[in-house]
Amino acid sequence: MKRYIIFTDLDGTLLDMRDYSADAAIPALREIKERNIPLIFATSKTAAEIKEYSLKLSVNHPFICENGGGIYIPEGYFGGEVDSEQFEVIPLGLEYSYLRAELKSAAEDLNLELQGMGDMTDDEIIGFTGITEAEVPLARTREFDEPFVIKSEVTEATIKKLETYFRNKKLEILKGNRFYHLMGNINKGKAVKALMERFEENSKDEWITIGLGDSPNDIAMFENVNVAIAVMKPPPPGHYDFDEKDFPYLNFAEGIGPQGWNKAVLEIITNPQHR
Secondary structure (H helix, E strand, O other): OEEOOOOEEOOOOOOOOOOOOHHHHHHHHHHHHOOOEEEEEEEEOOHHHHHHHHHHOOOOOOOOEHHHOOOEEEEEOOOOEEEEEEEEEEEEEOHHHHHHHHHHHHHHOOOOOOOEEHHHHHHHHHHHHHHHHHHHHHHOOOEEEEEEOOOOOOOOHHEEEEEEEEHHHEEEEEEEEOOOEEEEOOOHHHHHHHHHHHHHHOOEEEEEEEEEOOOOOHHHHOOOEEEEEEEEEEEOOOEEOOOOOOOOEEEEEEEOOHHHHHHHHHHHOOOHHHH
């Protein structure tokens, strides 16, 4: 039996960039639930943050946190009674304390002003992200990925210098909506692949994988799904972070963030031609 499974970024994709609302995607979210389609969050957010959104959106499936740094699977999800409060954790990334130390070393060695989230005040995090004061502690519970900003002049040469420096240390940087991210040799695509192995081990279904995102840190995910969809970024009328010439395999959703997400998902899962 063919079944869909959806991997989705959150910020700027399923969630509106301004207010973190998924209201515009409610029709598709309802359809997903009615059709029993696994909805897998694959985001730069921490596990603590994702758990809160899982509760808000009534989603009780595995998720991928911190750009592929870890996979969380609810206990009993594969062949048992699901416990939404207990999780099997599959760590794929490096320890957060190590990444923090490496970011500080890079700032000194390259004479750059780099500020990691771990060095930001609560007010600075709120200013960069727009989250509430109550949500800041959840954003700080990082395990595998250090978001950072470059306070020095940001040029193409600066980025290349950073990429080379970290690559020599077997580390990677990725650009998200609000931050650069320092991590080990991981990404959303590797996490998608690892999680799909678990689904395939525990099911005889033939899975059709769908991936939705809006930023460069979603490229690895796009490369590891059957149907890859880019949603538009604000401001209206919207634009894409990707060029069709560079990513010919991408489908481009019409609509910014959750509006585009809703339209693209409904078009696929309700149209028999896509099966």
